[in-house]
Amino acid sequence: MNRPSPTSFLDRLEAGIVLGAEGYVFELERRGYIKAGPYVPEVVLDAPEAVRQLHREFLRAGSEVMVALTYYAHREKLKDVGRDGQLEEMNRQAVRLANEVAAEGGALVAGNICNTWSYDPADPVRTGELVRAQYREQLSWAVEEGIDLVIAETNDFVGEAEIALQVCQEFSLPAVVNFASVRPEETYDGYGYVEAVQRLADAGAAVVGLNCSRGPVTMLPLLERIRAATDTPIAALPVPYRTTEAVPAFESLTLPNGDRAFPIQLESVSLSRFELADFARRAAEIGVNYLGVCCGGGPHHVRAMAEALGRQTPASRYSPAMELHPVLGSEEQRMDNWQN
Structure with a gap:
């Protein structure tokens, strides 16, 4: 049964920028729970506590949306690692973990579908039905476990994105559709990005x-061109790379x-938290409505973006206080802080 949240996704969009967080796959790969290459989220079944912990870190950093870790948890990708027999179990577990942590902070829960590598624009009818079937089974389980919206993301083809949206509409779910x-x-x-988004x-x-794909720069x-072309709320989740x-x-x-550099030698082209904070401010000025960070993003990026929007998060208690540093701070500053 679909679980109603205290404030719906559409209501939150009306109220202001909704901050989300992604990058689960890259972050869990860095932590040793996902294999680079196939990038299948086996961690959902093998080490669920690692997923819970990352959800909590994003929640504490200011994310208002817990995204179920079902990116690449579709039939074709699970075949690559010999786990297609656990497809339903993995999808249901991912949504349960997201719901568990979302309840700790009043966050929304997003189902997640993505590029399938099954779609072929030269054979759109046959391959489109393969894609549609994969999306339907993923979202049927997600709806039964309880979600508020769907993020259909990392789309390379307009045709595949349109199928994703149609399936979301079959389930009467609001959809964030990203290219x-x-x-x-x-x-x-062959669609220009502005035209693709407008469609x-x-x-x-x-x-x-x-x-x-794209970093902030x-x-x-x-995004400026997209904002000028549509009145629909727009999303921006860059990668934190140069x-x-x-x-x-x-x-x-x-x-x-x-x-x-991609995908496992990206450290030397990584962006700092300050650069992501600057992106958040500039995206807000453009009129972005759903804001976050994608592959490579970490909780420190999300906290910096939240604070750039003027928000205080649970993790803000531990935001840097460099005036207290034994070398970079001054004795006078340290005494003032101690006295106050």
Whole structure:
């Protein structure tokens, strides 16, 4: 049964920016719970406490949406690791974990569907039905466990994104539909990004926008064009990496020695919490409605973004106080803090 939250997703959008947090897969890979390459969230079954802990860290940092860790938890990807027999168990468990932690802080719970690698625009009818079946089974279990919305993300094809939205509408769920803007100007099925987003807005998505691939520098100009083209609420969840006009997507970043940085040598092109805070302020000025961070993001990024929006979070109790540092702070500052 779908669980009503104290304040619905649409009501929160009306009230102001909704802050979310993603990047679960990359963060759990860094912590040793997900295998880079297949990136299947086996951790949901193998180490559920690690998932709970990351949910809690994002919640404490200011995220208002706990995203069920079902990214790549679809039939085709689970076959790659020999666990397609645990498909339902993994999906249900992921939503249960998200619900458990969301209840600790009044957060919303989002079901999650993503690019399937099954869609082929040269054969859209046959492959589209394969995609539709995968989305239907994932969301049927998510709805039974209780979700407030769906995030349909990292879409490379307009055709696949449209199927995702249609399935969300079958379940009467508000949908955030985001594109991964890997190519400089258009989706893999040939739509300019502004047109792609507008098509999904016209089809009834609650929120449309971008996630993954682009860092703040290369996402912001595209967000400005999207904002100018639609009145529908828009989403922005960049990766915290130093993309450039010459290399707009992090999948193509290289290191000085020519090695590929993506996906497991990205540390040297990472952005600081301050740069994500600056992105949050600039995105708010543009008129972004759903804001967050994607692959590579951590709780410190989310807290910095929340504080840049003028919010105090549970984790703000431990925000830096460099005046108390034994080298960087002064004795006078330390005494003032002690006395007060």
